[in-house]
Amino acid sequence: MNQSLLRTLTNHTILILGTIFMGLPVWVAFMSSTHAPETLFREGLQFWYGGHFFETYTEVLFVEGGVMKKVTATKMLLNSMVLGFGFSIGKVVISMLAAYAIVYFRFRLAMPLFWIIFMTLLLPLEVRIVPSYEVVAGLGLLNTFTGLIVPLIASATGTFFFRQFFKSVPEEILEAARLDGASPLRFFIDILVPLSKTMIAAIFIIMFVVGWNQYLWPLLMTTSEEHYTIVIGIKQIYQVLSEGGELPQFQKAFALTILATLPPVLVVVIFQHWFVKGLLESEK
Amino acid sequence: MKRVQYEHSIVPYLFIAPQIIIIAVFFIWPAGQAMHQSFLLEDAFGLSSQFVWFRNYEDMVWSEPWLQSAIFTVMFSALVTFLSLALALLLAVRANEVLRGARSYKTMLMWAYAVAPPVAGLMGNLMFNPLIGDLYKGLNWAGWDFNHNIDAFDATFVIVLISVWKQVSVNFIFFLSGLQAIPNSVMEAATLDCRSAEKRFWTITFPLLAPTTFFLLVINITYAFFETFGIIDTTTQGAPGGATNTLVYKVYADGFLGADLGGSSAQSVILMIMVLTLTVFQFRFIERRVHY
Numbered sequence: 364m365n366q367s368l369l370r371t372l373t374n375h376t377i378l379i380l381g382t383i384f385m386g387l388p389v390w391v392a393f394m395s396s397t398h399a400p401e402t403l404f405r406e407g408l409q410f411w412y413g414g415h416f417f418e419t420y421t422e423v424l425f426v427e428g429g430v431m432k433k434v435t436a437t438k439m440l441l442n443s444m445v446l447g448f449g450f451s452i453g454k455v456v457i458s459m460l461a462a463y464a465i466v467y468f469r470f471r472l473a474m475p476l477f478w479i480i481f482m483t484l485l486l487p488l489e490v491r492i493v494p495s496y497e498v499v500a501g502l503g504l505l506n507t508f509t510g511l512i513v514p515l516i517a518s519a520t521g522t523f524f525f526r527q528f529f530k531s532v533p534e535e536i537l538e539a540a541r542l543d544g545a546s547p548l549r550f551f552i553d554i555l556v557p558l559s560k561t562m563i564a565a566i567f568i569i570m571f572v573v574g575w576n577q578y579l580w581p582l583l584m585t586t587s588e589e590h591y592t593i594v595i596g597i598k599q600i601y602q603v604l605s606e607g608g609e610l611p612q613f614q615k616a617f618a619l620t621i622l623a624t625l626p627p628v629l630v631v632v633i634f635q636h637w638f639v640k641g642l643l644e645s646e647k
Numbered sequence: 648m649k650r651v652q653y654e655h656s657i658v659p660y661l662f663i664a665p666q667i668i669i670i671a672v673f674f675i676w677p678a679g680q681a682m683h684q685s686f687l688l689e690d691a692f693g694l695s696s697q698f699v700w701f702r703n704y705e706d707m708v709w710s711e712p713w714l715q716s717a718i719f720t721v722m723f724s725a726l727v728t729f730l731s732l733a734l735a736l737l738l739a740v741r742a743n744e745v746l747r748g749a750r751s752y753k754t755m756l757m758w759a760y761a762v763a764p765p766v767a768g769l770m771g772n773l774m775f776n777p778l779i780g781d782l783y784k785g786l787n788w789a790g791w792d793f794n795h796n797i798d799a800f801d802a803t804f805v806i807v808l809i810s811v812w813k814q815v816s817v818n819f820i821f822f823l824s825g826l827q828a829i830p831n832s833v834m835e836a837a838t839l840d841c842r843s844a845e846k847r848f849w850t851i852t853f854p855l856l857a858p859t860t861f862f863l864l865v866i867n868i869t870y871a872f873f874e875t876f877g878i879i880d881t882t883t884q885g886a887p888g889g890a891t892n893t894l895v896y897k898v899y900a901d902g903f904l905g906a907d908l909g910g911s912s913a914q915s916v917i918l919m920i921m922v923l924t925l926t927v928f929q930f931r932f933i934e935r936r937v938h939y
Contacts, residue, residue: 370744370844371745374744374745375745375748377737377738377741378741378745378748378756381738381741381756384812385755385756385759385812385815385816386755388771388774388812389762389770395773395779404778407779407780407784408773408780408781457665457666457669458666460663460665460666461665461666461667463662464660464662464663467652467653468654468658468662469652469653469654470654470660472660473659476663476667479667479670479675480667480670483670484926485919485922485923485926486919486922487873487922489873489876489898489918490898490915490916490918491674491678491680491681491915491919492898492899492902492903492911492915493681493684493902493908493911493912493915494678494679494681494684494912496903497677497680498673498676498677498680499673502672513673514669514673516669517666517669517673517674537652547653547658548658572760572761575763576762576763576764578763578765578876578877578880579876579899582880594763594766595765597769598881601772601881611778613773613778616769616773617773620766620769623763623766624761624762624763624766627761627762628761628762631757631758631760632754632758635754639757639824642760642817642820642821643820643821643824
């Protein structure tokens with residue numbers, strides 16, 4: 364009995380330490396963002412609330428900053444929103460369609476096309492940075508949402524996810540639908556899509572977070588500040604925070620990291636059930 | 648594939664077309680370009696280029712910086728993978744045992760999945776900032792002559808710490824689900840046979856988790872290779888003197904900042920081969936897991 368009590372105590376101690384390890388950086392970042400720059404400069408990082416919350420955040424959200432002084436955090440958050448939603452919606456639609464063709468149709472090029480999709484797993488963006496940039500620049504898509512989103516949505520992860528799920532749908536459903544004379548399109552829209560609702564929600568949440576967090580591609584694609592997403596905007600703004608011999612505005616840098624972190628974290632925490640399901644399923 | 652399928656001549660092609668078209672334009676074309684460019688040598692102004700066979704590869708592989716970067720990448724990946732797996736496994740085992748607060752712990756340990764690597768990098772950067780960062784001051788106060796802008800070891804310490812912090816949550820989620828999948832009866836039988844919790848873990852639980860661990864190994868190596876780009880770019884940027892250049896960061900630095908297209912492409916091709924190896928490994932392994 365004593366031993367199991369000890370075990371329980373150790374368990375909680377370890378878990379609490381883990382929680383602190385994970386949470387402390389964000390806690391400190393938030394608390395520091397509510398202090399005046401002088402305080403940060405004099406005393407270093409802050410662990411408690413400083414009362415400058417509104418000053419810092421209204422300035423970051425509504426006053427233009429950056430190298431060209433042309434972008435606010437609100438604009439960058441909006442851009443990130445467009446990227447997150449565009450990426451996740453595009454990914455779900457395209458991969459569902461492709462997975463439907465692969466699983467439910469017998470056609471001559473099925474195998475080769477499947478392997479072409481598979482190949483994208485071997486070509487992460489990081490290994491084809493320069494040529495990808497040249498292709499998109501050649502198509503005149505720099506600084507557009509099309510150029511930002513479309514190249515990201517073609518990879519195979521979503522397609523494999525839906526392929527796996529469609530294969531688990533009982534065959535009798537298709538048989539019944541065919542007896543009733545449902546066309547392929549009708550079967551897809553009226554039966555398969557409603558059946559996949561949970562799966563769509565799960566993959567949508569994962570993909571929103573993945574889209575929001577894109578870094579390398581937006582970094583290459585966007586040269587004008589109006590198109591910065593929050594994730595790449597922070598770094599650019601961070602670099603000019605201390606220019607002009609003024610006191611470095613560290614509280615703004617902290618505020619920006621908090622603003623960039625909050626939306627995806629909220630999505631993951633609120634939709635935790637679907638998120639975990641999607642994560643575990645998609646990696647199978 | 649399904650036993651019952653539609654047979655249709657055009658419809659499936661229409662469904663699969665969007666993905667194939669995007670892949671052709673944005674994946675296959677650039678990858679082909681990368682291959683092609685890796686055999687070319689361009690002059691400094693990009694006006695003319697010349698077919699040089701494998702010279703870019705030879706130059707690359709025999710160059711000191713590339714070798715240094717390759718060694719660093721392997722070491723860095725091994726460290727990040729081992730530390731984040733070990734920490735996540737410890738937390739998952741404990742979270743699986745507690746009765747009270749299990750759900751809260753789960754939430755508190757997994758939310759960091761949603762933090763972008765570059766944002767994590769910037770947070771770390773601020774914590775280690777010599778002007779305000781308490782970590783910087785604390786380490787120096789504790790007697791460690793710490794300066795990640797000058798010392799390669801200290802810089803590595805910073806990016807490993809941030810990379811591990813960022814990766815623990817994913818590993819935690821998978822380990823926890825792996826632990827929960829172990830049948831209760833197995834654990835009960837083990838408890839009857841062996842009283843030592845530690846011994847039970849190493850002889851029963853850990854072997855049963857092997858499929859999850861192997862799978863996570865691949866995921867973590869891929870992460871350490873590719874996704875840490877954002878962390879490095881917001882902290883050390885390869886400094887001091889290229890000591891923290893991972894292979895991926897070097898492709899970016901050489902190709903984009905250094906404008907050496909041929910050399911950068913040759914590095915890209917080598918990376919593609921590495922990804923290919925990892926993927927084959929992963930798929931062979933997953934096949935085995937199905938039978939397991």
